[in-house]
Every structure is written in structure tokens, then in C-alpha cells.
Amino acid sequence: MVAGVDGVGPRRLLARAESKNLRAIFAKLREDFKEDFYLDFIAPVDYVEERQFEINYNVWIYSLKTILTVRFRLPREKPAIDTISDLIPSAVSHEQEAYDLMGITFSGNPSLRRGFLVSEEATNGFPLRKEEENKV
Amino acid sequence: MSNSKYLEIPVGPQHPALHEPLLFKVKVEGERIAEITPFTGYNHRGIEKLCENNTFLKDVYLAGRVCGICNVVHTTCYSEGVERIGNIEVPSRARYLRTLLNELERIHSHMLALAVMGELIGFHTLFMLMMRDREPILALKESVAGNRVQADYVMPGGVRKDIDSEKIEKIKKTLEHVEERMRYYEKVFKEDSIITKRLSKVGKLDRPEVSKYGFVGPIARASGVKTDVRYEDPYAAYGEIPFNVITREEGDSWARTLVRISEVFEAINILRYTVDHLPDGPIGPKVPIRKVQAGEAISRVEAQRGQLVYYIVSKGGDKPYRVKIRTPSFNNIMNSPLLFRDANIGDLPVILASLDPCISCMERLVVIQKDGLIETKTVMSLAR
Secondary structure (H helix, E strand, O other): EEEEEEEOOHHHHHEEOOOHHHHHHHHHHHHHHHOOOOEEEEEEEOOOOOEEEEEEEEEEEOOOOOEEEEEEEEEEEEEEEEEOOOOOOOOOOOOHHHHHHHHOEEEEOOOOOOOOOOOOOHHOOOOOHHHHHOOO | OOOOOOOEEEEOOOOOOOOOOEEEEEEEEEEEEEEEEEEOOOOOOOHHHHHHHOOOOHHHHHHHHHOOOOOOOOOOOOHHHHHHHHHOOOHHHHHHHHHHHHHHHHHHHHHHHHHHHHHHOOOOOHHHHHHHHHHHHHHHHHHHOOOOOOOEEEEEEOOOOOOHHHHHEEHHHHHHHHHHHHHHHHHHHHOOOHHHHHOOOOOOHHHHHHHHOOOOOOHHHOOOOOOOHHOOOOOOHHHHHOOOOOOOOOHHHHHHHHHHHHHHHHHHHHHHHHHHHOOOOOOOOOOOOOOEEEEEEEEEEEEEEEEEEEEEEEEEEEEEEEEEEOOHHHHHHHHHHHOOOOOOOHHHHHHHHOOOOOHHHHOEEEEEEEEEEEEOOOHHHOOO
16 A cells, blocks of 8 residues: 655654555554544645646654654646545545645545635636746 | 524624634524534635745744744744754754743733633633733743744744843743732632533533544643643754643533643743753854755644644755645634534634634635534635
8 A cells, every 4th residue: 555654754754655545545544543643734735847746644643653644646637636534524624725725636525616715716726836826 | 404493693704702803604593503604714815825935034934924823833833844854953042942932922822812711701800800911921022032922033043032141030020920820810710600600511522533623732632632742742942841731531611721721830830941941052043044955844833722734845945845834723623613513602602712713824714514514615615
């Protein structure tokens, strides 16, 4: 599922994985750690030169006192990944934010809509994408 | 829930309970809350995007302006993130001074939250008295940083101003006074029968829901989760300072209030330790840090309302490539409909105040609670 886990600093772990494994990874986390972790934040980054989006799921594990980042790469054309909002209810608002600011689709999350930060009419795009540099 | 047995009451956005914009649409059946919908987004300024377009140095000031009352924690979190990327060593005196200002901010923020709680229960005098007793802390903050509220004190690599023995004496004297007053307020919140009746068993949050819904800070701690960045993931000088993480088991509005009161006492102890053990030495680099090497960092600090996170990506140069800010109120308020389950409409303001919401920190979303499920929609989609 995960292509290795690296320590990237004190109390920081980084795992890279393929996006098709996202739900399996979070189901496994829930099974292994139960109530011992929470979803801290989802951070999408636009790597425009590499024509990819990176999306980082960060969970804080209470007992290990560690933040685990699970990192995925998505193609910049029609970026989509599965939702985890049914596995982890707090993911709803994080996914909503990532969709509205960066335009990443979370398949299976029915509540994704535009108009969260700056309306689509005003920017004609997703405001945190790099091509929006001079529009906001 | 479209039938007419429910009455819809808008609460806000010009709020009777808060001095910040937030709209609650509440559907009530008699006195019982059947459905509650918080509408936020009246205060969004796109700071993440602004950070990408400004330099590392200018972003310190942007971070401080995410929220007035938490400006020191925001600048601390941002600066620690930049230091992690650049492997920048912070002198120990500067780390202690950061701790000092962070704890001063925690005291005045918690006192404000407690005062607002008093006001909402109907004790206007309690509000006035607590606000009066909070003022010396703001005066201390001004004497250390130069400003009552917007400190802009923490910079990458250190802090901006030093303190002398005269200021240390002033801090110690003021803390004595504040501690005495807080003992009195602790007694009021613990023993006054009106307060205990208004807050006990109201807005209950169980332990498993804390991790499931990602509640953070005093709200998580009041439900028995021992989580505190200062203890779990130390920053500034917290790794060298002894202090207790306050937790309670009740999980109701009263527990959240008492956690804040106890944290004020802990903050007073931390401050005393800090000024007594303040190391000598420089307080930061002689020249401001303008460029940072390529890299990325997750920086976490314990804000007054819970864990605050900055994720910063640098590709080298003088501007960050990406700055992601996740504020504690984002987690706490987005999932708050859970706490209003079957509550009385009269309990809405106290439950809300027990979360100590900070709307400036939050982002633009709508959350709808329907039959226990949380569904998310945006303002625009509802307007269509």
C-alpha cells in the first residue's frame, strides 16, 4: 500500500503512496489505531512545472506523538482522488476546502461545490492554482 | 425537514453572542434544536494566496493578521516553520521570550472567553470585572512587545525586542494580582449554582467523537483527551519548562470553561518559570532572514483554541511556494453541530461560547446537520 515511511524530522513521518490506495490506507489506520489519531489537515500543493498536484493527508497519532503525512501525486489534468469523508467524518470540510481552492475532486463526496473562498465568476478558476497568480 | 412544524430562527451574522460575524440558522421544534446550520465566510481574506505572493519576511506580518487575538501564536507557528526549513538556530533567550509572549496571550484570550461566557449567562458585572482584570495582562504585552494586541514580536530566527529586570519585576507583580483575581473567578465558576446549572451537561462531547471529528485544544482536553502541542511536540522553550496538561472527563460546556481557568493558572506558573530562568544571550539574528533554502516543514503550536498548523513549502529564494494554514477553529466550528444535538435553544449561546470560536481564523463553509449526519454545502450553492 505504502512505498516506505521515512522520518523527515523530529516527530514527523512521511509516507508516499499511489492514490488508488488512499481508502485502504485510512481503513487500515482506523483499524490499527482506532480512536488514537485524528485528521489534522489536508494540504494540496500545485507543482505546475511537473504538471502534477501533490496532496498531503496529515494525521496526528496521539500515542506516538507523531504527525504522519501520507503523500499522493495526481495528474494536473482532471485531478481526482477518492473521498475519505465516510471513514473520517472530519474530512468533509478539509476536502471541501481543497476542492474549492485547488480544484481537486474527491469522488464520493457529494457536497463539493464552488463559491467557498472566491466565487468562480470572479476568478474563472481555482484561486490557489499557480496560474491564478495575477487574477486574485 | 421541510415541513412546517419547525420554526427557523436566524442567529447572527451580527451576533448577539459574539463580536465576530457568524450566522446560525436554527430550526427548532418548541424549545428543542432540531437542526442547526452555521454559515461562515464573512471574514475571509485569502491570506494563504497572499503569503505565496509576498516574501518570507512580509509573511510574518500577514500571519499575525490572520487573527488579532491569536497573533503571537500565528507568528510563532509561521516563524518556527521557516526555521525548520532553513535549519535556523534560535537563541535560547529568544525561545524563552517567545514562550513568555505566547503565555501572556493565552491568559488574556482565556480571560476574554471566560468573560464572554459570564456575559452570556447573564452576569454582566462578571464580564466587566474580568475585562478589567485582563487589562494588566495587555499592558504587560505592550511593555514587552510594544503593542497591546498586534505584537509582531516573533520573527524567523528570534524575537524583536528584549526585556530588562525592571520589566521582569513588573511581570511578577502583575501575575500576583491576576492570580488572586483568577482564584476568585475560579470559585465563582465552580460554585455559583446558576453557572453550574447553565453549563453542566450542556453541549456534551464524548471521547471517541473528539478523534473522529478532529476536535482540538481545550475542547478535546475537556473530553478527557490528553493532547497539547506544548507537551506532545514542544516548540519555543516548552520542552524545558515543567507544566501540567489540564484534562477533565465531563466533556460538557462547564468542563471546557474549567479547563480554561486551570490553564490560566498553568500559564501563570509557566510565566514565572520563564522569567526566573531567562537565559542570557542574543535574541535573534542581527540582519532579518530574507531567504530560505528549498524544503518544506509542518509547524504546529498550541494556540489558545487548540492545535494550529502551518505547512510551508519553499523552493529557495525569498518567497514561499505554498503556505497552508489550518486553524483550530476550523476543526472546532465546522464540526460543532454535533454539540447542539437536542439542546435547548436557550443553550445555544453558552455552547457556542464554550467553544471559544474565532471566526477570523475560519474559512468559508456551510455545515448542515441532518439526522445526525453532517453534510457540507457552500453559501453559493444554497443561494442558487
